[in-house]
Amino acid sequence: MGRVLLFQGLVGLTEAMYLWLVAAGLSLIFGVLRVLNFAHGALYMIGAYLTYAVFRAFGGNFWVALLVGPVLVALIGWVMEVFFLRRVYRADVAFQLLLTFAFVLILDDLVKLVFGPVYQSPPTPRSLSGAVMIFGSPLPTYHLFILAAGGLVALGLWLFLEKTRWGLLVRATAADREMARALGVRSSRLFTGVFMLGAWLAGLGGALSIPVRSISPGMGELIIIEAFVVVVLGGLGSLRGAFIGSLAIGLLHSYGIVFLPVFELALAYLVMAAVLVVRPWGLFGVREA
């Protein structure tokens, strides 16, 4: 039994990695731009579709697709920030939310228009198609790859934010936007860069999901809701919160299916409601003044 539990935990952590990539981008963008991007789930979905399209165009080379797909999503993020979001930074916060919501409607239907409303499921890359015996059960090698990729992204983001000059500027802007600007941070370029990075993370999540989860137009709305639960849990704007929150929700799902299959879905919401009552600003968030 103990080994089964450990194995189930590993599966939960794998699922958590997709969530982490989306929640990280969402939280990063909110921390710096103070905009909650409702279209972040749509970017995840676009990432999956574009990566799949590149995968087919390049004769089934998964690695090329994985490299190119998320970059294309970052370019969509560039268009969103430079041509649209930038015009509403001075408007009421409701109109910023409405703008990203408009992109949910547009991107969702655009994907259906271009790729059709049906499910697609590309194969796992051959080099990662096997399975490894862990805790007495076979775990697909691809799951291990996902775990490594999610961990690498977390490490990379941490190094970027803590050790580089750009990271310093990002942290300074997140902490005090006016002061950072007064000290010479070129905030408009920084905003564009952060939004593109967030979009790239969502796109990467989508790209990594295609060998194991089928692609469908509804995949964006599912993950954005879960990402909302994660950022409520961890605190909006906190990357550490997004990471721990994703792991918690992933584990909650994988153990919930085993122990409380009927309430599996409600579990995450119950935890979210409990956090909202006890610590409304999230486990790692900062209390709003």
Added chain:
Amino acid sequence: MEPAARSGAGRAAAAAVLCAAVLAVPALFGAFAQYFALNVLLLMLLALSFNLLFGMTGLLSFGHAAFYAAGAYSTALLLRAGAPLFPAVIAGALCAAVLAAVVGAFCVRHTRVYFSMLTLAFGMFVYAIVWKWTDVTGGDDGLVGIPRMRLGLPGPFDLNLAPLRNYYWFAALLVLASAGLLHRLSRSPLGLALRAIRENAERAEFSGIRVRRTIFLAFVVAGAFAGLAGALLAPLEQTVAPTAAHWTKSAEPVMATLIGGPFSFAGPIVGAVVYLGLKEIIVRFTEYWLLVFGLVLLGVVLAFRGGLLGAAEALLSRRPWMSGPRTPAAASPR
């Protein structure tokens, strides 16, 4: 100079024209027009209840379909159990109000960004429940065969609502009465308090308004009226499907309100007519009407934040379109 639409007489005239138009539909047009007009009226009510939170209070709800569906499903269940129509509809609205009280308890404590996020999340939670709780809600298939029989009022008022025309009278009167109530509410002390919160929540708190409690009250009232719109849908369609709870349904009052203009009471009314009229035309050309409305919403957010009524008002008073005192830039800085 005050534009005519803003003066008391102009407003009363507009309301009279609206009522006359609504009540004239069954006399002038056939079943399709009545059905379409009822759909417009239900969206009107849903959008008015949405705008109680958005236009007046500055809170943007992306989960309004949850209350709409709560009203629709509870009324459908009651009607299938043999309840008379009028009590079933009222009970549906009350069920939605109870759900709004539970959801609202979590949503109103937070900043406006959190509010929008949580309403969407709880809205999709309700959708998931509707989808999975097959024993009660019928799951994917929804509830079918909802009867539309007697009204359930005493004596001569116990109308038979099976003919669409009779149901039209009943539903139209109820929607118009609700719109009147909501209008009264917007001029009441509660309405003024909500506006004060929109302009500056902190200052409102200091001047003695209990901000959270006031917002909570508005949330429950909005939920009740959204539930009433859903409750009136169930006997109209005689089926209820899970799409009533989906976030794309929540998007409809958002788009109707933004198109009409969120900063005047009549905005959602005008918006509901324009939105459903446009949709009726667009679906004849493409099934991707959400894409079209997404682009419309984008345009509204970027250039016409006052919607159609805001633009008309600016035109009448010869102000530049974006610089009226009621534009969103004047709203609270949070």
